[in-house]
Amino acid sequence: MRIQLNGENRNIPDHSNAQDLVELLKLTDKRLAMEVNREIVPRTTFAQHQLYEGDQIEIVHAIGGG
């Protein structure tokens, strides 16, 4: 299925959940935060959060800034 990830279109396996996506991206155990369709998905609920065709997903981290 097609999702939008950090502003880019991407195909991921059907029936993936947020945890599957994090593993697919090799971001497991990285300090990150995820938003799906502008709603926060807490890390503790990644495995229960089903993703759907057309979801808009943002994955962010901390970088240098003032």
Place this chain on the structure above:
Amino acid sequence: MSENANLRDDSFVVAGTTYHSRLLVGSGKYKDLDETRQATDASGAEIITVAIRRTNIGQHPGEPNLLDVVPPSQYTILPNTAGCYTAEDAVRTCRLARELLDGHKLVKLEVLGDEKTLYPDVTATLEAADTLVKEGFDVMVYTSDDPILARRLEDIGCCAVMPLAAPIGSGLGIQNKYNLRTIIENASVPILVDAGVGTASDAAIAMELGCDGVLMNTAIAGAQNPVLMASAMKKAIEAGREAFLAGRIPRKRYASASSPLDGTFF
């Protein structure tokens, strides 16, 4: 009490946490994370700002992470909303930051109005501050040097108000001493100068005015030798604070001799 004892006991409180360093630093614009670590260490700062940005998908595994060199266990991490031009984007950024930092509630709110000046959009700032306070965030807010607005932000419930001294990254120094004085006199939350400092004397001037602290990034990271400038800023903040506590002499137009006139033999 000696000056040293005076300064050692000197502290300020933001959102219930006591801080001894009145220098807050950003973590942007350094050439690499090692320089970030060294300069941050030399500054003696306890509060470090970070930005929230998209993760690079497909980044190298094991790539060093900013929070490895400024660990939340050692520093108070202050996520900012830099780059946000709407209240909505700023609120989203803060929610992501809270999730990223395991429920950490302290944020630096800035809603910008214009790319050329990076001046705050004050109406959007008020709107975002109101939402964030209601959602339980501890909001340190970047704003213009308007005393009325500073009070409004305090009334909303911001835990610190941070007026600019000059545009972000400009290095123009303290351009608005009288406004800053007024803001400080009116406030019952910490007032920190955020933005505009160019060199150590600027930081000292801000502290001599009675600011609770100064937040800076470019002045350190953009210096020829950032680590040395971080050390200079640390000393300037301490010197300015001591001078404020000591109470400066009044300004006079004419001279006042330092040596007694009694006992002259001529």
